[in-house]
Amino acid sequence: MNKEKIACDVKRWAKIIRNDPQGDLYPNFLFFMTFYPEFRNLCYYRMGKFGGFFNVFCRQMDTLFLATPEIGPGLFIQHGFSTIVAAKSIGANCWINQQVTIGYSNETDCPTLEDNVTVCAGAKVIGKATVGENSKIGANAVVVKDVPPNVTVVGIPARIVRRDGIRRDEPL
Template sequence: MKRKLYWVKLFFEFIRCSPHILVFSVHRNKELIKADIERWLKVFGLPYGYTTGLVHLLGSFPEFRNLFYKRVGIWKVLLNIICPKLSSLYIYADHIGKGLFIQHGFATIIAAKSIGDNCWINQQVTIGYSNDTDMPTLGNNVTINAGAKVIGNVTIGDNSVVGANAVVVKNVPANCTVVGIPAYIVKRDGMRVNEKLV
């Protein structure tokens, strides 16, 4: 019975999201959106193709809607009426690489110069300005855990992890895990360390 109800729900989501499917099929950012869909489906272990996956993600995850609307630009004005985005998630970045995953996204502000491929950002995260112009750059495969703050003209290197509630105001090298206030390195290239950020 649950499975039957799920497919009925999905059918109605197809109807509701048909404008989204149309925009997706012709948009210049189609390949980026496909990479996002692949990443989100992989995280949730869902076996759908692009169209069904898109509909499921739009119907079930408002965080995904925010990312989708960021990708499609001006079309978001119309599409948001049909399928509202998460009102407490803000995404401002000139460049967002493929496969960005936002878990929960509640009370999250993402204001970055650039976000690399396959990044993971949790809830109650602030990535933002320290003044009128200085904001962070995230490399590829970066994870920012719940409640973390990454502020100012800093770079988070590829494959690095910012621990929950950490406050980062200095550059983080690649392949590092940082924790604390202010953040310091506890793991570098898989080895336990205790190093200050410089």
């Protein structure tokens, strides 16, 4: 079981949801387990085989699928409705919105998300793409190529519209 990662998740969720910069562990943990099915899915995922036991008391969200071998601490899933996360790995402090698909293009090729990546509603990250740290994937964007660090990408196919805070218009 990943107690340290769950504690980091609680602190991150507390900062975002409850505006609690200290992230007091125990009251927030019970609050999130009770009222946030996205947090429950993540917590049960981190608990591994022990998560199924707690599912009897607090049900998982049926439309949120986590199938990633390595998820860093502090993952925040804002709305887990119709969301599939099947990446090679996800870094620390990432943010994923609803109706996102992060997944395989064939049996072996799946994406990697580095630290502090935000994936907005409806975005698709498919295949052997690496999304660099501090990058943002805009709503409904389709990413099939590597995304450099510190950029914002939008569109179908995705293109860079912001690099290091400066507006751009570059292909990936």
